[in-house]
Amino acid sequence: MNPRFPVPPRCNPSRHLLALTIATVLAGATLAPTAWSAEATAIQRFDLKAEPLKLAVERWSQQTGVRVEADARTLAGVTSSPVHGDYSAGDALAALVQGTGLRVVQGPDGFTISGDRATALDKVEVNSSRVGYATERTSSATKTDTPLRDVPQSVTVVGQQLIRDQAMQSMADVVRNIPGFGMAQGEGNRDAPVLRGSPSTADFFVDGLRDDTQYFRDLYNIERVEGLKGPNAMIFGRGGSGGLINRVTKVADFNDGNELSFLAGSWRNLRLTGDTNHAINDRVAFRVTGVYEDSDSYRDGVSIERRGINPTVAFKPGDATRIVLGYEYFDDDRVADRGIPSLAGRPYRTGTSTFYGDPDQSPTGVTIHAFNALVEHRFDNGLELRNSTRVADYDKFYQNVFPGAINAAAGTVAIAAYNNQTDRRNTINQTDLTWVASTGSVQHTLLGGIELARQETDNLRLTGYFTGIGPNVTTFNAPLASPRIALPIEFRQSATDAQNHGIAETKAIYLQDQIEFSPQWSAIVGVRHDSFDVDFTNRRNGVETSASDGLLSPRAGLIYKPAEAVSLYGSYSIAYVPRAGEQLSSLSPTNAAFDPEKFKNLEIGLKWDVMQDLAFTAAAYRLDRTNVVVPDPNDPTLSILVDGQRVEGVELGLAGNLTENWSVMAGYAWQDGTITATQSATVTRGNTLAQVPRHSVSLWNRYDFSPTWGIGLGAIHRSSIYASTDNLVELPGFSRFDGAVYYTISPRLQTQLNIENLFDKRYYPNAHSNTNITPGSPRAVRLSLTAQF
Template identity: 30%
Template sequence: MSRNDSPQGAEPASPLLPLENFQAAFRRPALLGAAVLGGAVAMSTAHAQSSSQQAAQTLGEVTVTAPVESTYQAPATASSPKFTAPLLDTSRSITIITDELIKDRGNTSLQDVLRTTPGITLGSGEGGTPTGDRPFIRGYEASTDIFIDGVRDYARGSHETFNLESVEVLKGPSSAYTGRGGTGGSINLETKSPKLQRFVDVSGGFGNAGQWRTTADANLPFSDSGAVRLNLMKMGGEVPGRDGVKVDRWGIAPSVAFGLGKPTRLTLSYSHIENNDMPDLGVPFSNAARPDRVTPPDVARNLFYGRHNVDFRKNVFNTATAKVEHDFSDAFKLRNITRYTDTLNHYLMTRPSFDNCTATSGAPCSTEGAGAQFRRDDRARWRSSESLINQTDLYGKFQTGSIKHSYIAGIEFSKETVYSKSMTGGPGRDHDSLHSPNPNKAYTYNLVYGDRTTDGHIKTQSVYLMDTMELTPKVSLNAGLRYDKFKVNNTTDQRTDGMWNYQLGAVYKPMPNGAVYVSFGTSSNPSGENLGQAGGADGPAGGAAIRDLGPEKSRSWELGTKWDVLDHRLSLTAAIFETRKTNARTSDPVTGDVTLAGNNRVRGLELGVSGAITPQWNIWAGATYLDPKVTRYRSGNNVFDGKQMKFIAKQSFNVWSTFAITPQLTVGGGINHVGSRFVDDVNRYVLPSHTTYDAMVRYQFNKQFSVQFNVNNIGNKAVYDASHVGIFANMGPGRSYMLNATYRFD
């Protein structure tokens, strides 16, 4: 059985639905959902009647059986040509979450996907660090290591799944592949692109807490080598288990391709995603008067500590991309990508905390008993960014003697500019009951915005070369080298660094379907890579330290094995690894100056399974054990040597499996476990571990129409996703269920 990228469709009988009809329907979500559900049932009934009449006239029956492709197994190769060998022959851990897996699990955001991916834990922003996706991979932050179609995404915000083919997680230091950062790994979002098959998928769903979601995916060829594709999404309602926390987001992603299947191809794409939702920082957490080993307070999980009539968040992504490809031959190819992005992250939100505050009555704020109180503070931000990036790759194959080479050489130029506005005049501080907060208080306030100012810019120039050398059918070597010239200017300080990073690997294949590998790689985190937010990548360095601090350096080794078994239907992976940062940012205990005298390391074990056990039984599972340790870290007079690195769970595992009981009926279920995490350097504040259970059932009435019912967090477990250094604890959704109907015109 071979792996595939996407299902093949037949020529359709129906045209594309007009865009204005979708826009009108988005303004009436209930009508659109009812139309999808009711119309699809009607079409299904008509189709069944027509099929019955045709069957009565059938003289004979011929049954054709084709192999069933695994929908959870990753494709044979990663999407980027920078991976110059098939995944089985790549000396790195790469986890790929396919579109089918995302849909089966009912994931609608990148945060949903990462929440159920072993080896990844989530972090939180609170103002200085912008709100949005903040993953930690193998112990290190990767919020600025998110890519879209292999090109760095400079935005800080919340990503969606409606336009994704897959999510690819590269584990371990990845600067040789992706440039700056990538200490623990990087994340690539592979988007949907035009195909030469005609289809229109329309979906609508309803769930508890007033949740609703509608999507459309329409692909229309207009010639034998050209096609257009349009993806649409609108979602609303509330977050289950979080009192009145509303979700309001929409997106549109058109694209057009010319020359598909030809030597020269051009793809133009655009994406607009907008979030207008209620920010929710969860529950107040830390209090200096409480004893060691502090966990979040025992409060009802649905309590909302924000302000319904005040708090807001507007997060906007606009992304335009032009990709040109030309095949000079099967062994020599050219690709150029140009992308322009502008973003906005604008919010006013409540930061709940204790902080030994004093209530308006003058009494200390207690965290125990019926009189317990907490404090609300404003956190406001207006931050926008513009980025322009151009990447050119030459890649292909050649042979020197008996050695076969698969290579890529490239150059990259980029510029990012960050802007901000001051925000004043919010409601300010107030106090409320911990166990019965009133989020509907009336506030008198007047937001005042300053002029838009430039926070600074980043310019990068890069050159890189990767080569996989097949010495024999059983032995191959991989080498990669990249140079980045990184220049940052925050309007008061500037710095330029030249960074060399490399990747080395060796693969031995005892059998054609199995490999054992070892690899070594490096990464660099320059000062100022998080321009526009407080703090550095993994330490305390801010803008004032840009001029005096060079890049942090990390090195990592990995030993692993990969096997494709059961006629290549099922992929098994295992790896042990260590990442060591020997010059992490820290503070001098005497002067308080930020220096590069810190050290930390993460050791770990990772196991993975993906694919099909039988043609009816799919599985995706993984388990990770991490040992994240601070070997040297100072902050003023505080010494944190020997402590566990914050935000990181030592143990995490996930199992998701589906079984086709009949060709029409599929059931599925999963378990997700995340271990406890310290959220401060002292290792005092702890987010407790959690285990959640999910389930799914889908019925395929016919080729066109299906209905799927998902229940996530069946036990309504209190899930603490993240915390910002123990000030507050973000709450994940409670029990959530959604009934979704999909109709495919083809």
């Protein structure tokens, strides 16, 4: 095991010599030649992306603890080659400068980078060891590979190791580790995050490209999940009002390996995942990930079956070019479960497993075909080109027979039904150019890009009629003692059911400059303009509506670093949600005339790399939502715009390794979300936002007693929340504890036992409305076996 090293001091770019010297944690002394020699020859796992060579060398030195000397003028304007795999330190450094015209020379007390051409060193293969929960860098927040402490924005990354250790299977499992984020019920048919008080089903991205159809996402092909807080329109375009969730996928990366994992758990939870990754030669590699799951639930009549496969192939036609092509087929079929009703302002006290409605007539499913292409090229002058394309077809259907209000006097609960079909076809292309330049002592990382997108959507809603009772009866009053029903239901259009066709086109251009004024001061400034056009057809009445918005989204952030490992920042950003709504399904001649909803975020924060593998973050923010359409109180036939809501909050996070054997992921959020203007008879000024807890805490620890045995222990706490913005029904606060045991049978065979809700706590994690509340799972056990070969 390599000793831990603190982050080295950042060098002044105006100096002619770049001397990156790493000291040991305990002694604080420069490594002696014998020590650095051992470090230089030890095999390590490297994951270094293409970036300005100065930054890449700095990151390499942080990891290896080895000194590098180079003339800063030699490194200026040069971009490194990506390095992924198992290398010695010297081999990795040589690979970084491959194709740059530079040469790595080994000396008696370190390495020197000179202006002569480098010679690539041989790659050495070795099995990687378990990594912790800390993430050093991100490309999503700025579209350039940047250390997290240099991003003036709150970002939480849930990496592969935490996904494995908690045996995560859903986005709801992920977001409980992200301070300020939560997950609503989504009518039992979709992921429905609440992002800093803003509910959304569209603020999902995959590898930086929009993935906005309503469905449940899986994690079988995911390397990590990034939660980016606050408006992100400068990078991602419309939406992203309170934040967004970006999934980074596993792709072919020239590392050989196979993995197969089987999980079995309570209520016949059965799941199989696989991952095979191979380099055919030094120019072509392929990877295939897959999943199959067939599970029941603690809820009566609820089941899930899903399958997915995601092959990718990577090409390196030259040292400066990389091409990655991928296709995903994903199919998810389950029962839409909308939970239980409420009574007297609280969830109705009933059995956790009791289903209200008819699970046999509540199917929901999605089938996705998605093609992705990535082309990256590095020019000799340091200019980098990145082009990403996603073409995706979504076929989504859901039908639900679900509960409404309880009639306590009669001892009944209202049951209703409807279904909805949505077909969406997305074509998205992004082209980014980055260039590292200097103006005197000031360094710039410049980004310019364009995005072209077309989204075509068809949707149809049908209402359920209980024809056995009457031809036009839409509600059945079921006895509370027996709320699961089995009645004939006919689905047909009511007078108000939607049947729409819409085409949304986006043409966007964006510019960004990451400015390094000195080792202590830096900034990010950027602006994006979206030309967003919607053509909308109501097929019920033939009315065609069009809307065009020119969305100008600025972003500015200032960073001060009193020490290399500490950054203080302030940021300002704006995002918009057009009148067609996040799902592009609600445009009408009335609302098309109004300006889009606007979200403005002010944020200050602290990021501190306490140790090389342990990061602490803190952020305080104010997020305002304006341009909300409400009826005019003086004339209900008209509509007006009002300021809608304000969320103020504080977020704390800790991720990484406390010791060599102790990993931790912890988060805390304080949120105060308030309606700032009356919007209806029930949503009045001063009300609290729905499903926004005042306090929420997440904590997960893993401690390895030996290379064979380890344990995990975690806790989730959430204060009470309101089910909706009328504040009539409250879900009580709760604390839940989880645990795990890890056992390594052999270097290539591991098993783990995860226990959710250790003390079998009754709780209610989320809701969709006052009458659709999800009961939390009783104690659940999952046993998994993973083999690498």
